[in-house]
Amino acid sequence: MKQLLLATGWLAFGCALATPFPALAALPEPVRAMIDAAIATGDESKVRTVVDLAKQTNPDDVAEIDLLLTSFETQIAEAKAAEAAAKVERIRTAGLFENWSGKGEFGAFRATGNSSNTGITAGLTAQREGIKWRHKLTGRVDYQRANGVTTREQFLARYEPNINISDNFYVYTLAQYERDRFQGFSGRYAVSGGIGYQALSKDDIQLSVKAGPAYRVTEFIDGRSESRIAGLVGLDFDWTITDRLKLTQDTNAVAETGGSAVAIIDSNNTTIDLVTGLNAKINSSLSARFSYAIEYDSNPPPGAVQTDTLSRVTLIYDF
Numbered sequence: 001m002k003q004l005l006l007a008t009g010w011l012a013f014g015c016a017l018a019t020p021f022p023a024l025a026a027l028p029e030p031v032r033a034m035i036d037a038a039i040a041t042g043d044e045s046k047v048r049t050v051v052d053l054a055k056q057t058n059p060d061d062v063a064e065i066d067l068l069l070t071s072f073e074t075q076i077a078e079a080k081a082a083e084a085a086a087k088v089e090r091i092r093t094a095g096l097f098e099n100w101s102g103k104g105e106f107g108a109f110r111a112t113g114n115s116s117n118t119g120i121t122a123g124l125t126a127q128r129e130g131i132k133w134r135h136k137l138t139g140r141v142d143y144q145r146a147n148g149v150t151t152r153e154q155f156l157a158r159y160e161p162n163i164n165i166s167d168n169f170y171v172y173t174l175a176q177y178e179r180d181r182f183q184g185f186s187g188r189y190a191v192s193g194g195i196g197y198q199a200l201s202k203d204d205i206q207l208s209v210k211a212g213p214a215y216r217v218t219e220f221i222d223g224r225s226e227s228r229i230a231g232l233v234g235l236d237f238d239w240t241i242t243d244r245l246k247l248t249q250d251t252n253a254v255a256e257t258g259g260s261a262v263a264i265i266d267s268n269n270t271t272i273d274l275v276t277g278l279n280a281k282i283n284s285s286l287s288a289r290f291s292y293a294i295e296y297d298s299n300p301p302p303g304a305v306q307t308d309t310l311s312r313v314t315l316i317y318d319f
Contacts, residue, residue, distance in 0.1 A: 027061045027271075035065070039072050047072055091131050102126035105289070107314025109142055109152075113295075114182045114304050117151045120146025121312055136160045142310065149202065155179040162196065170196045174212055174232070184301030187219040192232040205240040220301050230268075244281040250291075269299040279316065287316040 013291065029103035031054050038050040039229060051069050055062050062179055105123040144152035164174035173193040179186060194212015214232040219225045237249040277291035293310040300306055 007268065026117075027058065027064045031058055031061070032068075035068055039068070040056045042076075044076060059227055084319060088131060091129070099130075100126055100128045104317045105140075105314045106121045107289075109313075111142070111144075111152055111308065113308030114184075115152050115308075117144045119152050134162055134164075140188065151182075153181055154183075155177070168198045170198070170264060172196050172212070181221055182304075183295070183297065184220055184304040185218050186221050189218075190214055190216040190230070190232075194232065196234075204240040206236065208236040210234040210236075222301070246279040246281075248276060248277045248279065269297060271298075272296045285318045287318075289314050289316050 001114040030264070034265055035047075035050055038047045041047075047069070050064055063131070079217065103125045105121070105125075107121055108118065109121045109288075110118050110126070119142060121142045123138070125139075126137045128135045138156070139158075140156045142152055142154040144150070153184040156176070158174065158176045160172060160174045162170045162185070164170045171193070176190045178190075181187075192212050192214035194210060196208055196210035197208075198208045200207035203232070211231070211233050214230040215227070216230050217225065217227040235249065239247045241247055273295050275291050275293040277289055277303050280288045283289060291312045291314075293312070295310070297304075297306055
């Protein structure tokens with residue numbers, strides 16, 4: 001009897017093994033089609049929204065839904081990695097005159113201070129982004145002539161390369177030339193080098209600061225010339241208020257992606273150029289800009305005042 005019971009037990013166990021477990025229900029075709037359609041758009045936020053809804057309405061199919069989401073995320077990650085690698089390769093192999101972008105600006109200005117007049121203003125900014133290096137070229141002219149007499153003539157040219165040494169720190173160098181006879185100098189040259197820090201780097205706000213020693217030579221319109229060791233302090237700020245409206249704080253830069261404020265300080269004279277601007281985007285390439293500039297010299301040449309202001313209304317074209 002004992003052997004019969006044992007045999008009967010093994011037979012029952014074998015039959016249980018032979019009987020298949022109930023199959024998991026397949027993901028309903030309409031739900032799968034909905035997820036596939038979201039995946040086809042490539043929009044990650046849309047895919048996650050659809051997946052969350054599918055999980056709520058089909059709790060028994062969460063595992064299969066997660067597999068679809070994981071597959072999509074893997075494809076997206078691979079595509080981003082490939083795009084980043086291709087971008088680095090394009091930058092690495094670019095020629096000297098390739099990979100430049102820029103902005104051109106043209107409009108009118110109103111000046112007060114050493115001269116009080118209205119005239120035209122024009123400028124150009126070009127920038128080349130490398131893997132670690134960045135080069136910026138800036139030029140600007142403010143000019144006004146009436147009844148055969150020039151009443152405003154201001155020129156600026158600047159070259160600033162810098163190199164990233166970490167995610168937040170960079171080393172900069174700067175060479176700058178200015179000419180403004182109405183402020184009392186026929187030429188002012190400055191070179192500087194130092195370190196910069198990217199304090200904020202978000203989609204809507206960019207903020208960086210920089211500082212370093214500087215050397216400045218000033219040639220006055222009366223024939224005098226002086227050279228001094230100085231210090232440079234800079235601030236770059238850019239706030240995208242909306243998709244079409246941007247506030248910048250900039251100096252000597254006609255149409256930069258961001259703005260800057262720069263002070264050059266020496267034992268005899270402190271120069272501060274400060275420009276606050278508001279950009280309104282008209283289309284993908286064209287923007288309107290209103291800016292207000294303050295140019296301050298603590299020790300101007302004889303006969304000149306310390307502070308000039310310039311209000312500018314311009315159009316900016318990106319290329």
